[in-house]
Amino acid sequence: MAQTRNLCAQLPLDLHAKVCEAREQSGLTTAQYITSLLTEYYAMKENGGKEVMMNGKTRTLAFQIDEDLFNRIKAHLERETQRTGRKYTQREFVLGLIEEALNEAERQAAEEAGQTAAPETSVSPCEPCEPCEPEEEALPPEKP
Template identity: 70%
Template sequence: MPATKNLCAQISLDLHQKISEAREAAGLTTAQYITELLTEYFKMKENGGNITMTNNTTRTLAFQISEELFQRIKAHLECESARLGRKVTQREFVLGVIEGALNMAEPMDVDEGYVGPCEAQPEGGDTQPQEEGAPAALSA
């Protein structure tokens, strides 16, 4: 076990309450919880202020677009921000577009839950089961 040293600080009652609730929910001691918070903070600082997900629950999607499309998106974001009375980010916009397209393309089966694109059958379509490991036929 590494050597330890006590750290003591006066904080507001509101902040103390938030910390206590979060610590209890995490099932940690105060020392464990504060250690995790400070460790995450310094990792974030080392990463240029960006939060990194240690459990890989998010992925980065990056691509280049034309200047014309970028300007159209920028103008749209300005209009939406004015309409909504809050800043609409590029990330929020792109995620909304992607999720909307996927929701239209991937039907939901109310009784069974999510049906992915590979499991979805066209209405009235009789499809032959594919042999396991056999490549799918592509139509041009």
């Protein structure tokens, strides 16, 4: 098993809530989820800013829309860019909508099929974070 080291960070409450919710949906532990996010981020960075799909396969989805709708989307992207302080892309926007709609449709289909989600546990969604201090190697006790 690879050696590991603890990484702690203070987050704004709204970001913490988003991370915890996404982690719960993924079914991963906090450590697994954050590792996955960071790995994906650095892979994307190495790929010139383009997202790398986990299976390495991508497909193009293209369609035409009415100019009024296009302008509304552009205005929304500009507002979100201003609000968040980072560029919000058409791709991000459309993929987010598609994933949200598919997740909801799949949830409804599962409910209709009589398959309900596992009951929530009383376990905290986030694992406790230990102080971020350099780890010291265990030394044998000194002899008198």
